[in-house]
Amino acid sequence: MGELETKHLSMVDILLETHIGLERQGPGSSEAVEQALGFLKPLNQFSKIADLGCGTGGQTLLxxxxxxxxxxxxxxxxxxxxxxxxxxxxxxxxxxxxxIIGSMEKLPFQTKSLDLIWSEGAIDNIGFKEGLSHWHGFLKKGGFIAVTCPSWLTEERPNVVERFWNDAGSQLETISDNIKIMQKCGYQFVASFALPQKCWTENYFIPREKAINKLLEKYAGNKIMMEYAEQNRYETELYSKYSQHYGYVFYIGKVI
Ligand code: SAM
Structure with a gap:
């Protein structure tokens, strides 16, 4: 593809093209899905479930x-x-x-109609507290919520990591603070667990890097493409240096 055809590429175009062929658009794993499901009371064929910020739906189909x-x-x-x-x-x-196409901030469901809201790697885009508060009204009494959210794993919060997430529009809290937020939003806390590092590296960063390398060839010389690749390289490097301090955590709660 020549420069004429590529010069209008935006970051969003590249983000979509990078992620469209990946099984996941963020850190996660089938093992973590199974572990989280283990905390839910059995659902049945009449259960209504929503997976918010589902991406291409790897975990939805799982x-x-x-x-x-x-x-x-x-x-x-x-x-x-x-x-x-x-x-x-x-x-x-x-x-x-x-x-369905929609916004996590304005869900198109009837109130008290869902038995389970699932959401991996997405709630921080609208805020953990804001998401949990808005979504609460769509769950039936006794319904469950299971979400992953980037969180501090230590009291120490390296500035460089804090800046990265703030720039990305996400504010990280510790696990204990997020549990308190969940309770304040009207959920009974059921369980939480941090995702293993493999969920980031093998399951996300490595396939993403392969996809980016292909696009770097396809859009050779395109500045936006190079900038996007650099941002992703920085994110991977940051995680490899500071992964003891932050990670995705699964939070499971129940509407009481
Ligand atoms: N859940 C998928 C996974 O774990 O592979 C995708 C996670 S990806 C990190 C976050 C997803 O949230 C993206 O697909 C993005 O389009 C979606 N998203 C972000 N903000 C959103 C919003 N306000 N409403 C709906 N979707 C949103």
């Missing part, structure tokens, strides 16, 4: 393997939702799994 209810995956990017719906059709799960 949930459909374990849960027999209906699942709606919601994301702001139509490309991701198209991919989820295409994969659901291929896996013959489209009778129970539907992707």
């Amino acid at each position: 949930l459909a393997k374990y849960l027999s209810g209906t699942i709606i995956g919601l994301d702001m990017f139509s490309d991701f939702i198209d991919k989820l719906n295409e994969n659901a059709r291929k896996m013959k799960l489209d009778n129970r799994v539907t992707g």
Whole structure:
């Protein structure tokens, strides 16, 4: 592709093209999904589940393997939702799994209609407290929430890490502070656990780097592409240096 065709590439275009073919758009794993599901009371074929900020729906389709209810995956990017719906059709799960375009800040569901809200790697985009408060009203009494959120794992908060997450629009809290926030938002705290490092490295950074390297060849010389690659390289390096201080944590709660 020549410079003329690539000069209008935006960061969002590149982000989408990098992530569209990946199984996950953020750190996570099937083992963590199974572990989190272990804390939920059994759901059934009538259960209504929403996966918010689902991306291309790797974990949405995994949930459909374990849960027999209906699942709606919601994301702001139509490309991701198209991919989820295409994969659901291929896996013959489209009778129970539907992707919809929408905003996590203005959910299109009826109040008290959901048995489970799932959300991996997305809630910090709108704020942990803001997300939990808004989503609470859509859950039935006794319904569950299971979300991952980047969190401080130590009291020490290296400035460089704090700056990185602030620049990305996310404010990290410690696990104990997030549990208190969850309780204040009207949930009974059920469990929390930190995602292992492999969820970041093997399952996310490595496939993402491969995708970026291909795009660096495809869009050779494009400045936005190079800037995007540099930002991602910095994020990976930061995590490898400071992973003892921060990580994604699964928080599971129940509406009381
Ligand atoms: N849950 C997927 C996973 O774990 O692989 C995707 C995680 S990715 C880090 C965050 C996702 O949240 C992206 O797909 C992004 O489009 C979506 N997102 C961010 N802000 C959103 C908003 N306000 N409303 C809907 N989706 C949003």
